Amino acid sequence: MLRCVECDKTPPKFDDSSKMVAESTVLTTYSDESQTSRLARKSKEAPFMPIGLAGLTLACLYGAYKFKHRGTMSTSVFLMQLRVAAQGTVVACLTAGIGYSLFKDYVLKSDEVKKD
DSSP: OOOOTTTOOOOOEEOTTSOEEETTEEOOOSTTSOHHHHHHHHHHHOTHHHHHHHHHHHHHHHHHHHHHTOTTOOHHHHHHHHHHHHHHHHHHHHHHHHHHHHIIIIIIHHHHHHHO
16 A cells, blocks of 8 residues: 655545545545536636637637638638637737736735735
């Protein structure tokens, strides 16, 4: 049996149903949840996820519309411009998400500490 040298505890065990058992405590697995409950849970954990999904849908619809009405522009040039616009959107969304996380973790937490 393996033992942790630093804390002198045995490592967690895995049983046949792939649930983690550590010190007689069974941790919950998310394999039994439905798609809607998973989407609701992920939305609470990361509020920018549904905004990103909506943005993806709108960008795909806009790109399909613009592709149909592109005029005399070649397909390769159009797709290259669309790729650059998509990459810029991803960078902007990641920057907004990181900014929100930093604001939530540092600014709002310091306000809670001052109130206590």
